[in-house]
Amino acid sequence: MRALIVDDERLARKELMKLLEDHPMIEVVGEAMNAEEATQLVNDLNPDLLFLDIQMPGKTGFQLLEELDSVPLVVFTTAYDEFALKAFEVNALDYLLKPIQPERLAEAVAKLADKERAKNAAIRGPEKKLGLNDQVFVKDGDRCWFVSLSNVRLFESDGNYIKVYFDSNRPMIHKSLNALDEKLDERAFFRASRKHIVNLSWVEGIEPWFNGGLMVKLRGGDKVEVSRRQAAKFKDMMSL
Incomplete structure (x- = not known):
């Protein structure tokens, strides 16, 4: 080591x-x-x-x-x-x-x-993008976490910050969703919309939604709307 x-x-x-x-x-x-x-x-x-x-x-x-x-x-x-x-x-x-x-x-x-x-x-992605076996450091105020990306079910954009969903925690980090999306392995994480990136391993259910979009349910109860533009790609990735 x-x-x-x-x-x-x-x-x-x-x-x-x-x-x-x-x-x-x-x-x-x-x-x-x-x-x-x-x-x-x-x-x-x-x-x-x-x-x-x-x-x-x-x-x-x-x-x-x-x-x-x-x-x-x-x-x-x-x-x-x-x-x-x-x-x-x-x-x-x-x-x-x-x-x-x-x-x-x-x-x-x-x-x-x-x-x-x-x-x-563990097997990492060939392009060395961040995958489920990587860990990140998250700091929000005085609280700090080492978080395995396999435990992060959802990233949500909130202005100039990203809300990170893991366990019962939702700390905020100062980063753009576009910048994060470029670093994540697309085989493990999916850009559902301008506001959300979901961990595909957490997807529990999918149903049709308004205007050709989809509603994705994650383990634990969170629901994320997949935009019409991304719906076809999402269906293909999930083999629907």
């Missing part, structure tokens, strides 16, 4: 690298001292894992994750335990308090091994 260490403290980076020598499954491919360096290295190296500090000069670790289209596995490293509830409110992998204890690192590596096995078993 190829890892990138992001921490503004040089000694902290070196200490973590030393501890990781006992875990040969983790290969440290780079280190960064701030979010700007990390963004470039993530794009260049495409690591499987980030060991990520939260409080850094300039942008925080949270802000770094918001800028990434697809988020690698993340283990936060922080000296401030008050960030734990914020960082891991929902579905987080792990966090390590500094100074990092070897036993806690070993626990985190065990979790990473489980995640890596699941990832290797």
